[in-house]
Amino acid sequence: MDITVNILLTIATAATPLLIAAIGELVVERSGVLNLGVEGMMIMGAVGGFGAGYLTGSPWIGLLAAIIVGALFSLLFAVMTLSLATNQVATGLSLTLLGLGLSGMIGTSFVGQPGVRLPNLDIPGISSIPVVGRLIFGQDPVFYISIALTAAVMWFLFKTRTGLTLRSIGDSHTSAHALGIKVIRYRYLSVIFGGACAGLAGGHLSLVYTPQWVENMSAGRGWIALALVVFASWRPWRVLAGAYIFGAVWIGQLHAQAFGIPVPSQFLSSLPYLATIVVLVLISRNKRLTMMNTPASLGQPFVPDR
Amino acid sequence: MRIELIKRPQRSALFSVLSPFIAFVLTMIAGAVLFALLGVNPFSAFEIYFVEPVSQVWQLHELAIKAAPLILIAVGLSVCYRANIWNIGAEGQFIFGAIFGSIIPVLFPGFEGPLVLPLMLLLAMFGGALYASIPALLKTRFSTNEILTSLMLVYVAQLFLDWMVRGPWRDPQSHGFPQTIQFGDSAVLPELMPDAGRANWGFVFALVAAVLVWLMMSRMLKGFEVRVLGSSPRAGRFAGFGFSRMVFFAFLLSGALAGLAGISEVSGAIGQLQPVISPGYGFTAIIVAFLGRLNPLGIVAAGLVLALTYLGGEAVQSALGISDKVARVFQGMLLFFVLGCDTLIHYRIRLVGLALTKPNGAADLEAAPKLEEAR
Numbered sequence: 001m002d003i004t005v006n007i008l009l010t011i012a013t014a015a016t017p018l019l020i021a022a023i024g025e026l027v028v029e030r031s032g033v034l035n036l037g038v039e040g041m042m043i044m045g046a047v048g049g050f051g052a053g054y055l056t057g058s059p060w061i062g063l064l065a066a067i068i069v070g071a072l073f074s075l076l077f078a079v080m081t082l083s084l085a086t087n088q089v090a091t092g093l094s095l096t097l098l099g100l101g102l103s104g105m106i107g108t109s110f111v112g113q114p115g116v117r118l119p120n121l122d123i124p125g126i127s128s129i130p131v132v133g134r135l136i137f138g139q140d141p142v143f144y145i146s147i148a149l150t151a152a153v154m155w156f157l158f159k160t161r162t163g164l165t166l167r168s169i170g171d172s173h174t175s176a177h178a179l180g181i182k183v184i185r186y187r188y189l190s191v192i193f194g195g196a197c198a199g200l201a202g203g204h205l206s207l208v209y210t211p212q213w214v215e216n217m218s219a220g221r222g223w224i225a226l227a228l229v230v231f232a233s234w235r236p237w238r239v240l241a242g243a244y245i246f247g248a249v250w251i252g253q254l255h256a257q258a259f260g261i262p263v264p265s266q267f268l269s270s271l272p273y274l275a276t277i278v279v280l281v282l283i284s285r286n287k288r289l290t291m292m293n294t295p296a297s298l299g300q301p302f303v304p305d306r
Numbered sequence: 307m308r309i310e311l312i313k314r315p316q317r318s319a320l321f322s323v324l325s326p327f328i329a330f331v332l333t334m335i336a337g338a339v340l341f342a343l344l345g346v347n348p349f350s351a352f353e354i355y356f357v358e359p360v361s362q363v364w365q366l367h368e369l370a371i372k373a374a375p376l377i378l379i380a381v382g383l384s385v386c387y388r389a390n391i392w393n394i395g396a397e398g399q400f401i402f403g404a405i406f407g408s409i410i411p412v413l414f415p416g417f418e419g420p421l422v423l424p425l426m427l428l429l430a431m432f433g434g435a436l437y438a439s440i441p442a443l444l445k446t447r448f449s450t451n452e453i454l455t456s457l458m459l460v461y462v463a464q465l466f467l468d469w470m471v472r473g474p475w476r477d478p479q480s481h482g483f484p485q486t487i488q489f490g491d492s493a494v495l496p497e498l499m500p501d502a503g504r505a506n507w508g509f510v511f512a513l514v515a516a517v518l519v520w521l522m523m524s525r526m527l528k529g530f531e532v533r534v535l536g537s538s539p540r541a542g543r544f545a546g547f548g549f550s551r552m553v554f555f556a557f558l559l560s561g562a563l564a565g566l567a568g569i570s571e572v573s574g575a576i577g578q579l580q581p582v583i584s585p586g587y588g589f590t591a592i593i594v595a596f597l598g599r600l601n602p603l604g605i606v607a608a609g610l611v612l613a614l615t616y617l618g619g620e621a622v623q624s625a626l627g628i629s630d631k632v633a634r635v636f637q638g639m640l641l642f643f644v645l646g647c648d649t650l651i652h653y654r655i656r657l658v659g660l661a662l663t664k665p666n667g668a669a670d671l672e673a674a675p676k677l678e679e680a681r
Contacts (some may be wrong), residue, residue: 281448290449
């Protein structure tokens with residue numbers, strides 16, 4: 001029983017950064033912008049979060065710094081693609097490349113330093129209840145943020161007028177613009193929100209998941225988050241499900257390695273990436289479904305005429 | 307303050323030539339700020355970064371060694387990107403090319419003679435193309451996004467190579483080091499001028515590939531097909547150009563060139579397989595492709611520039627104690643500025659909300675196209 005609880009807890013920890021980054025990217029893509037820089041913003045959040053936590057000794061300041069760094073870094077992408085109408089695919093890629101380089105440079109002095117970890121929630125009397133107590137009341141704070149964030153985004157996108165406007169921009173920026181909607185402003189805010197989420201996800205990696213700084217520690221999670229959005233056909237609750245499936249795959253291969261299954265560890269390590277490909281194939285096989293769900297103006301630059 | 311873009315009546319020939327240079331200057335300025343922030347005098351840092359690494363003949367050979375894989379990969383990628391096909395997994399195709407090309411020297415070290423190298427090169431191109439055919443197949447059969455699949459396959463390739471050199475292909479006499487046996491003499495890519503420096507035939511391959519692809523893109527029907535399908539898929543369909551065939555063509559070509567780059571690096575510069583054989587050439591080549599304006603000849607120049615950023619990164623690390631990751635930062639900034647400057651080709655940029663802005667914006671708009679033509 002205890003083992004099951006432990007496994008479930010580690011799955012939640014592995015799923016949380018995927019979920020947060022993917023939810024952020026979902027909002028960005030719903031507004032019609034494809035930001036392939038998730039990996040770069042995530043790693044910048046991780047190094048920023050670790051650095052601020054390490055220097056101040058407060059993991060909470062670290063988490064806040066991760067969010068801010070992610071948001072600021074995404075601003076670079078926003079200026080390029082929204083104000084200068086650059087190619088979104090290429091700009092997103094360069095954001096990732098720049099983020100990986102910059103984080104490596106900033107983090108040189110952090111390598112091997114002990115980090116600070118966000119404490120798990122601990123409500124006296126309740127968190128110690130077997131099974132339920134630990135699963136529901138004893139996890140790290142970011143876990144609760146991720147769940148609340150998913151619910152909030154669901155409500156925002158599908159129950160508010162602003163959310164409807166945002167989705168309409170993603171489907172046709174020209175029509176939205178003709179209706180007098182500030183397309184560029186909405187997209188700026190969406191991209192910055194996505195950056196803040198990716199930064200938070202990175203902060204989770206360096207302040208909760210493995211409280212230390214390791215170069216390239218995001219290890220492709222940003223890309224998996226991008227795949228999750230496609231897999232979820234741009235629906236928040238499916239992102240939640242997908243993130244936990246991938247969290248399970250990630251933890252499953254780690255446990256399999258620890259148990260000494262007679263398969264080379266490299267093959268097990270490649271499972272999350274292979275699973276991503278398989279899942280993408282399964283979901284994109286149905287062309288009509290994909291066409292229906294993809295925001296129609298996704299990835300297309302928009303220059304308002306006047 | 308707000309940035310306004312005003313569409314030019316036609317693309318500006320001036321800026322399409324100037325934009326890489328403007329981007330380079332802007333990168334230099336940003337780099338100077340970066341060095342100043344790190345507490346280093348920017349001028350002396352620039353000298354160490356950009357001048358010293360190419361001040362002697364043998365250093366030019368090192369530059370050619372670094373530029374060769376970048377040019378080879380980027381030339382292939384330029385065809386993909388022209389056709390609006392996003393292969394970003396060249397790093398994986400590079401690795402698989404290296405593995406396939408190493409089959410003969412690792413498994414049949416007794417096989418020697420002048421046939422060995424050509425066979426290795428062919429196998430490497432086959433390996434790279436084979437690995438690139440996976441995202442192509444998934445895209446054409448299941449319309450799966452090739453950006454994500456090709457990238458995921460990079461991680462898989464890196465892990466596969468890691469397993470190969472620690473497992474089945476490990477040199478039993480390596481004392482536990484994860485590496486294959488040293489390639490035999492006939493499996494090593496010869497140096498061009500052994501007396502002057504280490505540069506090998508890989509650089510020649512890169513130049514030949516660039517010229518051939520340039521001929522194809524500018525003088526042959528296939529190149530026209532690539533450009534039409536890239537800029538207007540609908541028009542391409544009416545012209546009878548098959549999109550699926552184009553996806554395969556672009557992926558196989560870029561995969562084969564990345565594979566060739568992989569074996570050139572392993573057989574020329576390294577001499578054996580190791581867990582890590584590339585300092586991110588496959589990703590840096592994306593920057594090379596864009597900096598070279600997706601033109602194979604421009605890519606040769608861009609490849610040399612980006613190769614210099616690698617050498618400069620190593621130089622400032624040893625001379626000033628700055629992390630060699632500074633090279634990655636330079637490369638990333640350069641790509642950003644290139645993409646930003648490319649906007650100038652199609653648009654005029656106007657800052658709105660600054661005190662300098664003329665109040666009669668409408669009149670300005672009217673005059674703009676004429677001014678452009680007058681220039």
